[in-house]
Amino acid sequence: MTLRIGEIEYANIQPFFDKLDRDQLRSQGFQLKTDVPSSINQKLSEGSVDVAGISSFSYAQNAHDYSVLPDLSVSSKGEVRSLFLFSKVPIEQLEEKKIALTASSATTVHLLKIILIAFYGVHVQYQTMKPNLQEMLATNDAALLIGDDAIRAVRTASDLYVYDLGEQWYKHTGLPMTYALFAVRNDVLTSNSNDLERVYHAFVNSREVSKSNNYMDLSNRFTLKQGGTIDFWQSYFQNLWYHFNEENKRGLLYYYKLAYEYGFLSKSIHSISVWSKVHS
Template sequence: MTLRIGEIEYANIQPFFDKLNRNELTENGFQLITDVPSQVNRRLAEGAVDVAGISSFSYAQHADDYSILPDLSVSSKGEVRSLYLFSKVPIEQLDEKRVALTASSATTVHLLKIILRSFYELQVQYETMKPDLAEMLLTHDAALLIGDDAIRASRTNTTLYQYDLGTLWYEHTGLPMSYAVFAVRNEVLSTHSDELDTIYQAFVQSKISSHHNEYKDLSNRFVLKQGGTFDFWQSYFQNLWYHFNEENKRGLLYYYKLAYEYGFLSKSIHSISVWSKVHS
């Protein structure tokens, strides 16, 4: 066996996986392991996978152990349409209110906490629950859903206030937000450099092919899988940023700065290590 690859099962990261030649990768010893973000994060931290798309917050928690693969991320510069705060009242009225959180992504949970505390100066009581909007709102004033859960809930709920976290972040910072990055355990850099380059190039080609296809194949697949219209899914994929450049870095480092100031991170993050095959 060569490298074990962690694959998040959410729609937003699928452009990196949709056009992979999975049979060829399997024949060459690569293993793809699919799970929800929190479990993929855990697997990479424990060494159960070698490289994975993980939450940006998880990278910060293990920054000394990981390097990021260049030009790959799930980011937005504004609206993201899969990270929603659903609220019974306007966001400004949530002070001292109860907010239910999904456990699916630490990045988004802490992004919401940063937004409410730093940008709106609100003190909120939080509770983590299963991502069921109706159940969450039985006992809470607002609820955070992410990924496919958020997309489905946004389609069917018209009476609640809906706040897109990507929009809120960009309105207050002018910076993009990176929700997921591709990380590799540092010990892999020297022991499996060629294999890492193979899977990295496969991710890049899948991203390029998905873009050139105008996300039509992905959009058709998710219409069948989750409902909604083709136009929604195509515009959803087209609206996301799938690169990781210096602007993404600035946005992520600012997010880490606030997360550290509020005690969500135990260590301050001043730089982001990006892998380069030349130096591995």
């Protein structure tokens, strides 16, 4: 059995996928399945994919079944530019207000809830809706959008208070935030270790090639696909951190600690299991 690979379709994780030799991978029997974060999270959890970029929150929910691929993540130390709370009032005034959430990322939904409770002492009502800013704000006081939906919406949100959740997290903790990790099901580690190494190095190579030309190819692709300018997209990709070091681990474990304390996680997460059987 060759590996089934889960790919999140959002821009922020594309440096790991843009330079994959997809034809070669398919000719070797690998399968690639693309979807929104929540669906890829579910596919890895149920075993319909074997290795995937997943939300950090989903890793915590399944930590006993997963290992993390080393030095791969989507993180930021400060603003992330694709996770926004759009609000009709300042964030401090959201007590007992209504916030519309997107269902596409558990990490960001719980990051928002943590920020509001832990850092602002604000308790609100939540409603999950389709990611359409105008419709969300028609019946709510604020709305959370993530990924490509957030990037598009922020261009026309001049009359709203806009909060970057990565910036909010760093402001109050001094730590980076990791939004996505690459995880593999533990039952794959022994049976498909050679295939896993091949996929891992393909991810690393895609990241390095994407970075080597300052993300110009990605920036051109997303300018055509979603609008904006090449300068915006280059700045967007350059601002993100695509490695996973000890500082990232500290920030993520603190996020898990708060998520457990506020009842969002059923189990406390004290460590992150990283796969180590990688050869140069």
